[in-house]
Amino acid sequence: VTNQVLELLGCRHPVVAFTHAPAVVAAATEAGGFGVLGAARFSPEELDDALTAIDAACGRGPYGVDVLYPMSYVAGSRAALEAQIPTEHRDFVTKLARRHEVPPWTGSSTTHEFGGNIITQEGVRELVEVAIAHKVRLIVSALGPLPNDLVAAAKSQGVVIGGMVGSARHAQKHVDAGAQLIVAQGTEAAGHTGETTTMVLIPEVANAVAPVPVLAAGGIATGSQIAAALMLGAAGVWCGSVWLTTDESDTPEPLKRKLVIAASTDTVRSRSTTGKPVRVLRSAFTEAWGAPDAPPALEAPLQGILVHELIASSFEHGVVEIMTGAVGQSVGYLDGFRSVRETLERLLSEAGTSLAQADEISQWL
Numbered sequence: 001v002t003n004q005v006l007e008l009l010g011c012r013h014p015v016v017a018f019t020h021a022p023a024v025v026a027a028a029t030e031a032g033g034f035g036v037l038g039a040a041r042f043s044p045e046e047l048d049d050a051l052t053a054i055d056a057a058c059g060r061g062p063y064g065v066d067v068l069y070p071m072s073y074v075a076g077s078r079a080a081l082e083a084q085i086p087t088e089h090r091d092f093v094t095k096l097a098r099r100h101e102v103p104p105w106t107g108s109s110t111t112h113e114f115g116g117n118i119i120t121q122e123g124v125r126e127l128v129e130v131a132i133a134h135k136v137r138l139i140v141s142a143l144g145p146l147p148n149d150l151v152a153a154a155k156s157q158g159v160v161i162g163g164m165v166g167s168a169r170h171a172q173k174h175v176d177a178g179a180q181l182i183v184a185q186g187t188e189a190a191g192h193t194g195e196t197t198t199m200v201l202i203p204e205v206a207n208a209v210a211p212v213p214v215l216a217a218g219g220i221a222t223g224s225q226i227a228a229a230l231m232l233g234a235a236g237v238w239c240g241s242v243w244l245t246t247d248e249s250d251t252p253e254p255l256k257r258k259l260v261i262a263a264s265t266d267t268v269r270s271r272s273t274t275g276k277p278v279r280v281l282r283s284a285f286t287e288a289w290g291a292p293d294a295p296p297a298l299e300a301p302l303q304g305i306l307v308h309e310l311i312a313s314s315f316e317h318g319v320v321e322i323m324t325g326a327v328g329q330s331v332g333y334l335d336g337f338r339s340v341r342e343t344l345e346r347l348l349s350e351a352g353t354s355l356a357q358a359d360e361i362s363q364w365l
């Protein structure tokens with residue numbers, strides 16, 4: 001199955017790098033892996049610019065785009081959504097900002113990953129149209145499958161369609177909607193996650209959707225974990241957290257330093273950043289929302305709109321204890337700063353060693 005996925009993606013190594021940084025996408029593809037740009041927080045114009053930059057940097061090498069296609073959310077104009085945020089919630093954020101001396105956001109920092117722009121089905125349609133126009137190799141949708149007409153338009157341009165899932169039931173839905181590749185993401189992962197661990201999920205999903213190839217995601221930051229994922233029936237792996245501390249990543253420096261010292265127990269699956277359960281780095285921000293006096297998180301996208309300025313301001317003004325960002329439990333393995341190429345080479349060489357050991361061990365079974 002690994003051959004099958006390499007052919008589908010047109011890359012040399014079965015390692016996908018999910019990232020928000022165009023430079024990481026290009027570097028991963030250049031090194032023989034497969035870069036995927038997380039486009040959820042881009043405007044169509046920003047995505048067009050990013051894909052043009054990637055095309056120039058990696059000679060149109062194969063890469064993909066990932067979008068979040070939300071199935072349920074509160075709809076409306078920004079003003080209408082703002083009006084639905086209860087005073088109790090606004091007061092809670094104001095008090096939190098005061099307690100940690102977070103000055104007001106002036107907007108000079110780059111848009112942070114949470115709440116900066118509102119994700120709607122119409123917005124995703126525009127992003128997918130930009131990606132198709134660039135003839136990207138792969139488009140993956142998370143949260144839900146893309147509508148039929150978009151899937152057909154992408155496939156007619158030779159784009160491979162993938163679906164990111166946290167359960168076998170959702171994997172089947174994506175395959176029924178035309179997915180040719182499934183990313184099975186365990187609860188250990190950064191970002192929106194389900195509750196099932198990678199160890200349990202991979203064989204379940206691989207069996208459910210065979211012969212459609214499955215990439216394993218969630219908690220993979222070493223070569224032995226890649227070897228394990230392949231043994232579980234995955235055709236390759238999809239990693240996110242491990243690229244956050246690479247030289248090419250656009251992770252703000254203070255957050256990079258927090259990630260390098262964090263342990264695997266320093267993440268939390270919390271609704272406090274977007275309104276949906278997202279695994280992020282534990283910080284004074286997530287702790288406050290988990291405290292007994294906190295109001296319940298609002299539905300998406302209201303929660304993201306509510307907290308966006310506070311989180312963005314923590315980066316703008318260097319309030320380190322509030323800073324948070326999506327990261328998985330594999331954060332405990334992030335121990336320094338390396339290039340994307342070095343990271344990929346290390347993963348592959350460790351995986352080779354583990355697979356050779358597995359061969360040796362098999363004589364005892």
Ligand SMILES: Cc1cc2nc3c(=O)[nH]c(=O)nc-3n(C[C@H](O)[C@H](O)[C@H](O)COP(=O)(O)O)c2cc1C
Nearest residue numbers: 018040142189190191217218219239240241326328
């Ligand atoms: C900063 C960050 C943001 C993420 N945002 C998204 C996203 O927008 N869409 C998505 O499908 N996955 C997103 N993910 C999850 C990754 O696609 C991937 O499944 C996950 O990182 C794999 O687990 P790992 O972090 O343990 O490697 C994000 C991951 C990180 C690190």
